[in-house]
Amino acid sequence: xxxxxNYSYCPGCxxxxxxxxxxxxxxxxxxxxxxxxGCSAPIPNFVDCSxxxxxxxxxxxxxxxxxxxxxxxxxxxxxxxxxxxNIGIEHLVHSAARNMNLVxxxxxxxxxxxxxxxxxAGTPVGMKTNTCLKGRDEVKHGIPIDTLFAQKLxxxxxxxxxxxxxxxxxxxxxxxxxxxxxxxxFSIIEVFSPCPxxxxxxxKSYEFAKEQYDKAIVPKCNCGGL
Amino acid sequence: MIEKEFMKGNEAIGLSAIKSKLDFxxxxxxxxxxxxxxYIAQKHPDKFFxxxxxxxxxxxxxxxxxxxxxxxxxxxxxxLSLMSESLSYLVMSQLPCVVVDVMRMGPGLGNIxxxxxxxxxxxxxxxxxxxxxxxxxxxxxxxxxxxxxAFELAFKxxxxxxxxxxxxxxxxxxxxxxxxxxxxxxxxxxxxxGKDIRKITSFATSDEKQKEMVETIINKWExxxxxxxxxxxxxxxxxxLYIPNKPILSAIGLTARTIKKAAELCGCGYYIPKVxxxxxxxxxxxxxxxxxxxxxxxxxxxxxxxxxxxxRNTEIFTHYIPSIEELVERLxx
Numbered sequence: 001x002x003x004x005x006n007y008s009y010c011p012g013c014x015x016x017x018x019x020x021x022x023x024x025x026x027x028x029x030x031x032x033x034x035x036x037x038g039c040s041a042p043i044p045n046f047v048d049c050s051x052x053x054x055x056x057x058x059x060x061x062x063x064x065x066x067x068x069x070x071x072x073x074x075x076x077x078x079x080x081x082x083x084x085x086n087i088g089i090e091h092l093v094h095s096a097a098r099n100m101n102l103v104x105x106x107x108x109x110x111x112x113x114x115x116x117x118x119x120x121a122g123t124p125v126g127m128k129t130n131t132c133l134k135g136r137d138e139v140k141h142g143i144p145i146d147t148l149f150a151q152k153l154x155x156x157x158x159x160x161x162x163x164x165x166x167x168x169x170x171x172x173x174x175x176x177x178x179x180x181x182x183x184x185x186f187s188i189i190e191v192f193s194p195c196p197x198x199x200x201x202x203x204k205s206y207e208f209a210k211e212q213y214d215k216a217i218v219p220k221c222n223c224g225g226l
Numbered sequence: 227m228i229e230k231e232f233m234k235g236n237e238a239i240g241l242s243a244i245k246s247k248l249d250f251x252x253x254x255x256x257x258x259x260x261x262x263x264x265y266i267a268q269k270h271p272d273k274f275f276x277x278x279x280x281x282x283x284x285x286x287x288x289x290x291x292x293x294x295x296x297x298x299x300x301x302x303x304x305x306l307s308l309m310s311e312s313l314s315y316l317v318m319s320q321l322p323c324v325v326v327d328v329m330r331m332g333p334g335l336g337n338i339x340x341x342x343x344x345x346x347x348x349x350x351x352x353x354x355x356x357x358x359x360x361x362x363x364x365x366x367x368x369x370x371x372x373x374x375x376a377f378e379l380a381f382k383x384x385x386x387x388x389x390x391x392x393x394x395x396x397x398x399x400x401x402x403x404x405x406x407x408x409x410x411x412x413x414x415x416x417x418x419x420g421k422d423i424r425k426i427t428s429f430a431t432s433d434e435k436q437k438e439m440v441e442t443i444i445n446k447w448e449x450x451x452x453x454x455x456x457x458x459x460x461x462x463x464x465x466x467l468y469i470p471n472k473p474i475l476s477a478i479g480l481t482a483r484t485i486k487k488a489a490e491l492c493g494c495g496y497y498i499p500k501v502x503x504x505x506x507x508x509x510x511x512x513x514x515x516x517x518x519x520x521x522x523x524x525x526x527x528x529x530x531x532x533x534x535x536x537x538r539n540t541e542i543f544t545h546y547i548p549s550i551e552e553l554v555e556r557l558x559x
Contacts, residue, residue: 008431030420030421032418032420034289037429041429042429042431044425044426044427044429045427045431048423049423050418050422050423050424050425051425051426051427052288052289052292052418052425052426052427053319053426053427053428053429054285054288054289054315055285055288055311055312055315058281058285058288058312061277061282061285061286061288061289062285062286062288062289062292063289064286064289065252065285065286065287065288065289065290065291065292065293066289066290066292066293066418068250068275068286068289068290069249069250069290069293069295070293070420073420090278090279090281090282091278091282091285094278094282
């Protein structure tokens, strides 16, 4: 990993931990990281592995393109929740349907953080953001999109949920990444991650991310079983 | 001696692409380009990927060409609009690919009748006015011949190349000679290959990087780069007849074939460009007035004006390619 000062993430951001883990794994396996636009857009400048930076929400088609040419290369697509569940939901649905041999890491911080904390498809009902000051309203804004749908669509899809709010969570993420990169199908690793800068209170942002993880349904089957 | 082939325009492109050692064609069905999609899907299913939408097509092109593969897509009107974001990214990330655009009529859904209205996309695909190389063949022989050239230009300058022709040229059958050829591409040093560390991005994180990236993109259009390598191909040189003090007729695609005879009957000259960006024209043309014959819009006239040519007027036909008689009648009136 290059000098940590080069990171463009804010201090305490969950992205830093996740990027480090992904980079370490891919550098070791000589794989490729496919990033999209969001807080993770400058990834190519500070990771050691090969990277391809795609347009907003389009990490999955980029990774699919690489996969078509290199059937055995370890490939990880790296998205935020806005990336994967808002603008790029089409690609998530089709990749799940195709059971494409890819790993998709969704860094879910419940908001569009790079643009300054707006509501995304990962924002839970009641959470306040800059585009829903009174909190997300179920009637007005709809309910958040749960990645569980991908597994309902295709039972071969692995859906894993973890968090990076404590050491145990980080260790689990590391193990899941190692395991899923071997799987010859589509794996979604949804990581609940804090946004300490924009959440208002750094400590609370960690508590909130953990709470989201605890609330989320962790699928019993096909979860890669740790 | 090579036997002549008798094929549809879109299929001739497919044949030529396979002979150019195409790695992948990814596309979403859209009339009137579907024959190319079907040709590759049926004859070479291992080289074909059907996408979920044109948005996916554009981004899949990016992923595929990042590996240094020869990739191509077939599209038309609305499909091209959906891909324009990716085209802009492809230009800034310096990735080569070939986009076959079988032009149809109109803004919006328009119609599936022929048109020549997409050509200005070569001068500003998507945001950031990203320029692309645009080839405009007029016969099926040229459709066949331009594919290897498109790949060579795309890889030499790391830029997407458009092959643009109207729906009729894509749908009609014509005889052509399927020459054998080789695509000369230098070894690539930028592609993701699973061995070396390669980084492909269109995002500039510092002022210096931004300066370097923008200068690289702009420098490609300097005389010694793209225009110079385009001039090296004889088949890309324009066909023209210059008569002093007489108007010059100009058109692209199938219409270009009717204006030659019409020009003879009216006693004027003609100019048929085979490359729309960079536009190649003889110096004499700078002093003459050009009459553009277009199907649907003023795009060709705009491009000529942008390149410093004088436009006398534009004859627009709205949904069909005019016959020689009709063209002469319109020009005389």
